[in-house]
Amino acid sequence: MSDSLGVLLVIVGIVAVGLYQLVRSQQAQGAGRAGSMKVEVRRTRGFYVRTGVYVVFLVFLYLPILVIGILSFQGPTGGLTFPMEGWSFHWFREVFDPTYIGDFRMPWVRSVILALIVMVITTIVSFLAGLAYRRGFRFSGLIFYLVVASLIAPPFLVSMGIGIGFAKLGLLTSWWTGTLGAHLTWTLPFGVLIMLAIFSRLDRSIEEMARDQGATAWQSMRHVVLPIVFPGMIAVALFGFTLSYDEFPRSSLVTGDGNTLPVEMVAVTGTAARPSLYAVGTMTTVFSLVVIFAGFAAVYIISRRRAGALTVAGSVPEGERYGKALRGAPEQPAE
């Protein structure tokens, strides 16, 4: 077999051993510290089996993506699988070369713009819905069922219904009309459920306190409620962006002439599969990872800053602390 596979296996092996060590070491810590936890840290055979399952699962999860990453550097004469015929950036260049049939540039631009639009709409609509559910309203149960239905509605049926609907109206679907709507039926349930969870942890008396201190409705919203739920809104935005950016089935039937990136990739899979498909797959995966990392980092930094700047208000993870402060329990010092 090729050298690259050997290198890959070595990397995977090192990561697997590292993970195993990590799990073991934290077990040891737990054993040293725990009084009541003693029962849980017995290293039974089951523990080793489950650790093994986890490590194998991670390999199963990441190995194919790593292989795609390696194969995108295939030499110009290389094919869709090993062996590597040398290393090159040839296929990355081809992704951006307009003379090739599988031109991924415009689909990519469309996907990013669409994901940004979906992200903004999802965040705002979910936030507003969260506010409405906080107070309760007529038909709230019905709307909630609709949200859940939207979550489990067969994706391609939604897509097909929108497609036929546009056709009946004599309109052409496009990525910024039909596809946008189809994506929202997928991102909004996530957004709304996250906002409901966040608002349910937010003590109502906070706003009353703000009002008692003379804040207007707008001020209590802007300076009290919004800062507390803000990290949650970033999480909603992250879901909105990534779910839309990667969505295939809801897009597949309604993109019209302008394919989004996942649709274009699937279209190329059957007919004109070349290693440039792997190159674009690698780039879009790296792009997604950067977005995820930025999202997590933003939540983390804002939470930290919040914890430092405000002595009372906690961010989402520290919601409990906030409750304690209100009830007059001793306040933990901010880090």
Add this chain to the structure above:
Amino acid sequence: MVSLFHRFNNFVQIAPLTLVLAVFLVTPMTIILVVSFYKFTGFLTIPGFVLENYSRMLGQVFTYQNYWATIRITGITWAITLVLGFTLSYFFVFDIIALRVKILLFLLAVVPFWTSGVVRMISWLPFLGREGLINRSIIGMGLTDQPLDFLLFSEFAVILSYVHVFTLFMVAPLFNVMARIDRDLLEAARDQGASGWQILWNIIIPMSRPGIAIGTIFVVALTATDFTAVRVLSGGKAGTVALTIANQYANVQHPFATANGIVLLLVLLVFVGGLMRLVDVREQL
């Protein structure tokens, strides 16, 4: 006056969500239901109310073969994701104690959820083909001299891809319910002399039922309605309901496609409804 203001306020807050769902969920589904009763001549779709599309479909052996393939693929995928998802959740919740490590290991397993499912599906191609990694390895090791053909363009490849992409939908709800199980309960059971298997069977599994139900709904709904992996990875060998519907839609046989879709939706609804009767899912939401 104040209450009127509040009511208006609430209306403004919930209207966008309602509007989007009405236009892009309720309306399309209604259209599908209506079109499924339209008359279809083979070329033209004529508005009307006929049951022909349904009777034609239910009279074809092809339909039942489709359903059998769909149920088979969905069932196997479900069973694997359930066992795998349960084991992983158990590992996160009960085996790992330090919170930081728990979060790190959980995130490592969850991050691929936010990357492209299409890329993850495509990434099986270099593994499974006749010239792929697995065949080359086993031939290289001398285990066989013929490449294994069942790997790519088969149900095996489709199920592998589903397990790869959908296991996380089982892990998340199971993790959620297991994390709420009171540790003292397990310790008490142990003090009373229960074995590990008894604790698992009599406490953890019953208390995880809502999580199992939610995970099952996700995995079954996603698997039974997907046609992408079937199209790309089965090479046309696995004719599922969803693939047939997608093909009918592509051939502009809208009444056939919609009638087929409505039946699939009904089957799923009956399944989900039955599951909800067995397990109270709402307490978890």
